[in-house]
Amino acid sequence: MSDWDSSGNGRLAKGAAWYASKGWKVLPCHGVAEGGRCTCSQPHGEPKDVGKHPAIGDWNARATDEEGVVQTWWNNSPEHNIGVVCQKSGFFVIDIDPRSGGID
Numbered sequence: 001m002s003d004w005d006s007s008g009n010g011r012l013a014k015g016a017a018w019y020a021s022k023g024w025k026v027l028p029c030h031g032v033a034e035g036g037r038c039t040c041s042q043p044h045g046e047p048k049d050v051g052k053h054p055a056i057g058d059w060n061a062r063a064t065d066e067e068g069v070v071q072t073w074w075n076n077s078p079e080h081n082i083g084v085v086c087q088k089s090g091f092f093v094i095d096i097d098p099r100s101g102g103i104d
Helices: 011-021 067-076
Strands: 026-029 081-084
Touching: 011 026, 011 067, 011 081, 026 067
Parallel strands: none
Antiparallel strands: 026 081
16 A cells, blocks of 8 residues: 555545555445535435445446555545445455344
């Protein structure tokens, strides 16, 4: 991971760069703006959906571990959250969601 000297040099930019340096396929997701609003400026029916959806089109194909691409994304929008395409990054995820009966 290189040191970035631009305005995108926040903790999310550093995290995205670190993940990419490990070969994880990352993508920018919308963040959470002041007042708990999503940075996409669209209303969401569920508060849990705020700041959790891709900020780029064709995200599954465009997710990358290329440092230059990742750097550009977070330099342009340092408030973006970090998404990871799990399968392409070699992860298998089990999400046990108690509010949806996951414990059962």
